[in-house]
Amino acid sequence: MAEQARKVAAHHDWLAATYDANYFEHYAIYHRVTRENLRRHLPPQAGSLILDAGGGTGIWALELAAWGYEVVLTDISTGMLAQARAKLTAQGLETRVRLVEADIRAMPELADDSFDMIVCQGDPLSYCGDHMAAIAEFARVARAGASVIASVDNRACVLNWLRQSNDLDAMRCLLETGQALTPDEQEALRYVIHAFTAEELRSAFESQGFEVESVIGKLCLAHRLDGLVASDPKIQEQLVELEQMYHADPAYYPWAGHLEIAARRSRD
Ligand SMILES: C[S@@+](CC[C@H](N)C(=O)[O-])C[C@H]1O[C@@H](n2cnc3c(N)ncnc32)[C@H](O)[C@@H]1O
Numbered sequence: 001m002a003e004q005a006r007k008v009a010a011h012h013d014w015l016a017a018t019y020d021a022n023y024f025e026h027y028a029i030y031h032r033v034t035r036e037n038l039r040r041h042l043p044p045q046a047g048s049l050i051l052d053a054g055g056g057t058g059i060w061a062l063e064l065a066a067w068g069y070e071v072v073l074t075d076i077s078t079g080m081l082a083q084a085r086a087k088l089t090a091q092g093l094e095t096r097v098r099l100v101e102a103d104i105r106a107m108p109e110l111a112d113d114s115f116d117m118i119v120c121q122g123d124p125l126s127y128c129g130d131h132m133a134a135i136a137e138f139a140r141v142a143r144a145g146a147s148v149i150a151s152v153d154n155r156a157c158v159l160n161w162l163r164q165s166n167d168l169d170a171m172r173c174l175l176e177t178g179q180a181l182t183p184d185e186q187e188a189l190r191y192v193i194h195a196f197t198a199e200e201l202r203s204a205f206e207s208q209g210f211e212v213e214s215v216i217g218k219l220c221l222a223h224r225l226d227g228l229v230a231s232d233p234k235i236q237e238q239l240v241e242l243e244q245m246y247h248a249d250p251a252y253y254p255w256a257g258h259l260e261i262a263a264r265r266s267r268d
Contacts, residue, residue, distance in 0.1 A: 017078065054122070058083070075102075081101060112242055118146065148262070152201060154253065154259045198259055201259055211266055212255040213263060
């Protein structure tokens, strides 16, 4: 498990300097759908405390801080945290966002029942090696009634890559365990991801005391079209509208690279 964390951190240290440019260039529609889904689940009070778990370079933490929230961003990659720190300083938001180098599977630095919302975007639950431990940690640090929004790798989409390479052993492993290796050409850099079915994702959160509000496919319709059309605002508008009409319908999940769950910590 320590080996998994070491590889994931090293991979993200390597990605850190180019992560934001890549994100904004290729994921304009993805970003909009994410932002609008986050906005639907924000705590009503300005100044509420939000955890950005596996928050990376702070794309979402910075937006949340700019919207008036206090944020704690945790991550295991020092490279990603360094990028986040530089942006916070440049934007004068360093008093609104606390950066903590921590593994989402165990965050002893964070107090019980302390967060009004938890955001976990861009698959940290798929990469962390033990998503049940991480979701239990979310349940521990969330206040009663707090919302959690997490995106994860979608098993159907990963299955589709493996079908294209005719790798039967890898397909069987994915179907039986949810696990697959990342496609890096260098063996030493490959690590295990956990890709979820919608049902598995729901029951993982329900088993830790969350009530599920929605599961969407992200993106069901514009996956891979995103970069091609991002510069045409009219097409972008139409795709966002179509996504939002259909992304909660399980019939369209198989095309989505990610699934995103919105849930709420039960009031005991
Ligand atoms: C694809 S990036 C997403 C970053 C950010 N949430 C976003 O949406 O832009 C995945 C992040 O998860 C972090 N991560 C992976 N496993 C983690 C773990 N066990 N604990 C904390 N962070 C982790 C990585 O270091 C990386 O910054």
